[in-house]
Amino acid sequence: MIGRKIRRDDRITILSGAGISAESGVPTFRGEDGLWKGYDATQLATPQAFARDPQKVLEWYTWRRKLIAECNPNAAHNAIAALEDAGYDVTVITQNVDNLHRRAGSRKIVELHGNIFKLRCSGGCSGIITISEETPPENIPRACPACGLLLRPHIVWFGEFLYPEDVSAAHCRLANTDFLFIVGTSGVVHPAASFGYLAKEAGAYVVEINIELTPLSEMVDATLIGRAGEILPKIFEPLLGAK
Numbered sequence: 514m515i516g517r518k519i520r521r522d523d524r525i526t527i528l529s530g531a532g533i534s535a536e537s538g539v540p541t542f543r544g545e546d547g548l549w550k551g552y553d554a555t556q557l558a559t560p561q562a563f564a565r566d567p568q569k570v571l572e573w574y575t576w577r578r579k580l581i582a583e584c585n586p587n588a589a590h591n592a593i594a595a596l597e598d599a600g601y602d603v604t605v606i607t608q609n610v611d612n613l614h615r616r617a618g619s620r621k622i623v624e625l626h627g628n629i630f631k632l633r634c635s636g637g638c639s640g641i642i643t644i645s646e647e648t649p650p651e652n653i654p655r656a657c658p659a660c661g662l663l664l665r666p667h668i669v670w671f672g673e674f675l676y677p678e679d680v681s682a683a684h685c686r687l688a689n690t691d692f693l694f695i696v697g698t699s700g701v702v703h704p705a706a707s708f709g710y711l712a713k714e715a716g717a718y719v720v721e722i723n724i725e726l727t728p729l730s731e732m733v734d735a736t737l738i739g740r741a742g743e744i745l746p747k748i749f750e751p752l753l754g755a756k
């Protein structure tokens with residue numbers, strides 16, 4: 514199906530984007546359904562938007578958090594977690610902030626763009642506050658316990674730098690992986706958009722799974738067109754008994 518056989522000792526890396534969570538009911542960012550509550554995410558997920566109207570941005574995140582908390586991992590998240598559970602060397606590098614890989618049971622995860630269930634001080638105090646999916650919106654803390662400034666989502670907005678330790682962890686893995694599966698990403702947001710090239714240059718076999726072609730389709734070794742929740746179980750489930 515993917516053109517190269519996965520062996521038991523292969524290192525398998527997943528680079529996931531919003532499309533992997535679409536079948537869970539989490540909206541994607543771009544494309545026809547790529548609107549969040551009528552807002553263009555690229556206009557609200559910026560430090561400028563937060564500086565201009567923090568209330569609006571925080572309300573938008575509260576709404577999204579509630580929507581995401583009501584969603585569950587789907588067959589794609591589960592197939593990846595099951596492969597790791599079966600003893601394969603699997604690392605997930607995700608652009609998603611929805612926590613669904615962790616809820617599915619994946620353990621080795623690099624969250625490139627942060628996590629919507631974490632908060633940090635908008636003034637730069639170092640502590641990160643984790644909130645549970647069940648926390649009602651009215652109980653989500655608003656002010657930094659150390660300095661009193663507003664808390665903001667622990668998310669990387671446009672124009673902000675990713676955390677260097679996350680980028681290093683991703684680069685290190687991409688340089689040392691046998692397979693890279695690029696799943697459900699439009700492949701336009703950097704630096705993640707360049708990760709396929711890094712892995713390929715380092716010798717990985719790169720497979721894209723998406724419902725449509727993307728700018729990355731030309732560089733990958735194989736593109737599988739279809740839903741992640743249908744394709745990934747077909748690739749990974751036959752491997753489960755083989756470890």
Ligand code: BJW
Nearest residue numbers: 530531532541542543608671672697698699702703740741
């Ligand atoms: C399915 C499916 C199913 C649907 N099965 N598939 C040139 C070079 C380098 C950088 C830049 C540059 N020009 C501009 C930049 C900066 C910018 C950038 O890349 N912009 C591009 C748009 C051009 N990058 C940044 O700002 C990053 N920081 C940075 O580069 O720092 C250095 C720097 C600083 C200052 C200036 C310049 C550089 C930070 C990026 C942070 C991205 N943050 C967001 C918002 C998070 C907020 C939040 O969630 O609240 O992260 S943007 C948004 O896009 C979100 C996503 O993680 C990210 C990627 O989107 P993704 O996952 O690909 O989703 P979609 O919706 O685009 O695609 C879904 C796909 O799924 C589609 O292809 C569907 O077909 C598919 N699909 N159903 C399989 N069932």
